[in-house]
Amino acid sequence: MLVFIQTIASGILIGGVYALIGLGMTLIMGVMGIINLAHGQLMMVAMYITFVLFTHLGLDPYICIFITMPSLFLLGIVIQKYLLNPLIKVESILPENQVLMTVGIGMVLTEIARFIFTSNYVSIKTPYAAKAIFLKNISLNLPMCIAFLIAVFFTLLLFWFLLKTDTGRAIRATAQDKEAALLMGINTPRITYLTFGIGSALVALAGTILLPIYYLFPDIGGPFTLKAFVITILGGLGSTIGAIVGGVILGIAESLGATYVAMGYREAIGFVIFVLVLIFLPGGLKSITKV
Amino acid sequence: MGKRLCVVGLSLCLFFLPFIAIGAEPIKVGIVLPLTGDQAKFGEIEKQSFDLAFEEINNAGGVNGRPIQALIEDDTGRPEVGRSVVEKLITKDKVVMVGGGYSSSVTYAVAGVCQQNQIPFLINTGSADEITAQGWDYVFRLNQPASEYASGMESLLTEVVKPKSVAILHENSLFGTSSAKSFEATAKKLNIEVVMKEGYEHGGIDFKPVLIKVKDKNPDLLYMVSYVMDAALLMKQSMELKLTPKLFVGGAAGFTLPEFVQNAGKASEKVISATLWHQVLPYPGAKEYYEKFVKKYNKDTEYHGAQAYAAAYVIADVLKRAKSLKPADIKEALSQTNMMTVFGPVRFISYGKMINQNKLPTYVVQWIDGKLELVWPKDLATKPLVYPVNWLKEWGYQ
Numbered sequence: 001m002l003v004f005i006q007t008i009a010s011g012i013l014i015g016g017v018y019a020l021i022g023l024g025m026t027l028i029m030g031v032m033g034i035i036n037l038a039h040g041q042l043m044m045v046a047m048y049i050t051f052v053l054f055t056h057l058g059l060d061p062y063i064c065i066f067i068t069m070p071s072l073f074l075l076g077i078v079i080q081k082y083l084l085n086p087l088i089k090v091e092s093i094l095p096e097n098q099v100l101m102t103v104g105i106g107m108v109l110t111e112i113a114r115f116i117f118t119s120n121y122v123s124i125k126t127p128y129a130a131k132a133i134f135l136k137n138i139s140l141n142l143p144m145c146i147a148f149l150i151a152v153f154f155t156l157l158l159f160w161f162l163l164k165t166d167t168g169r170a171i172r173a174t175a176q177d178k179e180a181a182l183l184m185g186i187n188t189p190r191i192t193y194l195t196f197g198i199g200s201a202l203v204a205l206a207g208t209i210l211l212p213i214y215y216l217f218p219d220i221g222g223p224f225t226l227k228a229f230v231i232t233i234l235g236g237l238g239s240t241i242g243a244i245v246g247g248v249i250l251g252i253a254e255s256l257g258a259t260y261v262a263m264g265y266r267e268a269i270g271f272v273i274f275v276l277v278l279i280f281l282p283g284g285l286k287s288i289t290k291v
Numbered sequence: 292m293g294k295r296l297c298v299v300g301l302s303l304c305l306f307f308l309p310f311i312a313i314g315a316e317p318i319k320v321g322i323v324l325p326l327t328g329d330q331a332k333f334g335e336i337e338k339q340s341f342d343l344a345f346e347e348i349n350n351a352g353g354v355n356g357r358p359i360q361a362l363i364e365d366d367t368g369r370p371e372v373g374r375s376v377v378e379k380l381i382t383k384d385k386v387v388m389v390g391g392g393y394s395s396s397v398t399y400a401v402a403g404v405c406q407q408n409q410i411p412f413l414i415n416t417g418s419a420d421e422i423t424a425q426g427w428d429y430v431f432r433l434n435q436p437a438s439e440y441a442s443g444m445e446s447l448l449t450e451v452v453k454p455k456s457v458a459i460l461h462e463n464s465l466f467g468t469s470s471a472k473s474f475e476a477t478a479k480k481l482n483i484e485v486v487m488k489e490g491y492e493h494g495g496i497d498f499k500p501v502l503i504k505v506k507d508k509n510p511d512l513l514y515m516v517s518y519v520m521d522a523a524l525l526m527k528q529s530m531e532l533k534l535t536p537k538l539f540v541g542g543a544a545g546f547t548l549p550e551f552v553q554n555a556g557k558a559s560e561k562v563i564s565a566t567l568w569h570q571v572l573p574y575p576g577a578k579e580y581y582e583k584f585v586k587k588y589n590k591d592t593e594y595h596g597a598q599a600y601a602a603a604y605v606i607a608d609v610l611k612r613a614k615s616l617k618p619a620d621i622k623e624a625l626s627q628t629n630m631m632t633v634f635g636p637v638r639f640i641s642y643g644k645m646i647n648q649n650k651l652p653t654y655v656v657q658w659i660d661g662k663l664e665l666v667w668p669k670d671l672a673t674k675p676l677v678y679p680v681n682w683l684k685e686w687g688y689q
């Protein structure tokens with residue numbers, strides 16, 4: 001029983017971080033109708049910013065959030081405004097040339113990171129990195145708990161933003177029907193780059209709070225882009241609640257798989273879910289929750 | 292006037308003298324190591340040791356007056372890259388022989404290419420048994436094969452720890468599976484029950500699910516085969532889970548590097564590991580090598596470095612003895628090697644299924660107060676083995 005509870009606890013904690021990664025991607029998906037395949041790479045950029053701030057200025061990674069989120073927000077806006085939006089007007093053989101562009105951006109970011117930091121694995125050591133909280137016999141890693149709480153806080157903040165502010169409403173309107181939103185006087189190009197900025201900021205947050213737990217190298221982005229993709233499909237394209245539930249489900253499923261199937265198949269679990277969802281629940285969780 | 296000319300002439304001579312001495316065409320030797328990627332730390336320590344050794348060899352006159360030029364290529368820890376860099380070394384740079392070889396997977400790929408091209412390959416680290424068990428006559432191995440890593444530990448287990456059960460965790464790479472399989476056989480031989488044997492995919496964030504399973508089985512020993520980042524994460528998370536077997540045992544590789552202690556912090560304390568070398572071993576030059584390395588690079592070295600340093604001297608010795616620099620002659624000279632190095636005596640023999648394999652004992656080290664101390668065999672130990680260990684106290688819970 002203890003094994004089971006510990007497994008679920010680990011799964012939920014890591015699931016919180018996954019949810020953040022998935023949220024950013026699903027927001028962008030909802031508004032622009034494209035999958036951002038540079039998502040994990042944007043996270044990698046945020047992690048390197050945190051790493052540099054920590055090693056050179058001694059800034060605590062949790063304080064770095066206030067630097068990484070705005071920087072990635074700006075980077076996201078620049079990418080959308082100057083690299084992706086111009087592509088909408090261009091005629092091409094493939095209709096998804098924006099998606100291809102994100103793949104290219106991802107590669108460029110990875111290679112720039114490799115050029116500056118080499119392929120070495122680096123990690124940061126904080127005094128609390130290996131601290132654990134004990135609830136009876138269940139051990140919870142402190143940075144993991146902090147990460148989970150921060151993830152919950154920013155998710156709530158995002159919901160408040162989407163539900164209560166004008167800009168948030170405009171984003172939702174654009175996601176529902178771009179042309180109708182345009183007719184209602186919403187500046188949709190502005191909304192698209194704003195959304196890309198917010199999505200990037202969310203994944204920056206995920207990267208920053210992941211760094212004290214994990215380590216960092218230039219190729220870290222790829223696996224996380226895939227994870228975000230699985231979560232987005234699982235949650236139903238464009239569904240924010242779906243992304244949160246999907247993230248937590250992926251975290252728990254990976255943990256359960258590692259405990260009860262085999263640690264070696266941990267990564268495979270996500271893809272099994274991916275395939276099963278595509279076959280049996282093509283609309284994702286969205287078709288159940290309707291939001 | 293004549294005097295001035297004389298001075299100019301003399302100084303010109305002095306200026307060109309070193310160039311005349313080593314002006315002879317250098318002998319090119321290819322070295323394949325992981326200089327970037329997750330195994331870069333191993334590659335770094337080996338490259339520095341190679342550099343140190345070749346510098347000494349060339350300063351002492353090189354090989355019959357010709358210096359050795361080491362072309363060190365980066366395999367990034369990936370077999371396909373390893374293949375392509377060694378192909379480049381052989382076809383484009385025309386190296387006379389190849390050295391290096393860190394991870395087993397890469398070494399295996401490189402060895403295949405060398406055998407195909409009939410270029411001698413002296414392996415100094417890649418240890419999966421399969422590599423020298425293919426009947427490849429151009430492939431020689433200086434270090435102990437993976438199946439023997441834990442052999443030095445057997446007497447420690449039977450005499451001191453007397454464990455009844457063991458859990459084995461290993462990276463599912465060629466080196467990891469090969470080591471785990473042979474430790475399982477060792478455990479069976481020593482009547483230790485293997486309660487769990489599981490591979491993991493490199494690069495996991497959270498090892499807790501598998502560690503909690505270990506905790507549930509409560510084995511006396513936890514044997515782990517990992518590279519450095521995973522080794523540190525495994526120990527840190529064991530600490531968080533208060534997982535307390537009688538001993539944590541590392542199967543060399545990630546568990547002996549200075550970076551292990553830097554990344555795992557106090558979770559590394561009192562962990563024991565198999566090792567292939569320690570600077571206090573009574574081999575001529577071992578201590579001197581350690582001191583030279585520390586002086587030059589201002590950091591510790593361990594068995595990977597010693598392997599590289601010894602390999603450089605074997606290469607120089609072989610090239611000196613070879614009748615010509617043709618691959619067949621170098622191969623011939625390699626098979627007749629019989630010399631002492633800082634890593635121990637080197638002689639390539641055939642035993643078991645392996646050919647061209649050097650046979651050396653292995654040892655046990657323990658991290659005591661952040662220092663890697665040799666604890667077994669007893670007569671060579673730098674510090675007595677700390678056992679039993681109160682882990683909770685060690686980790687600051689008590």
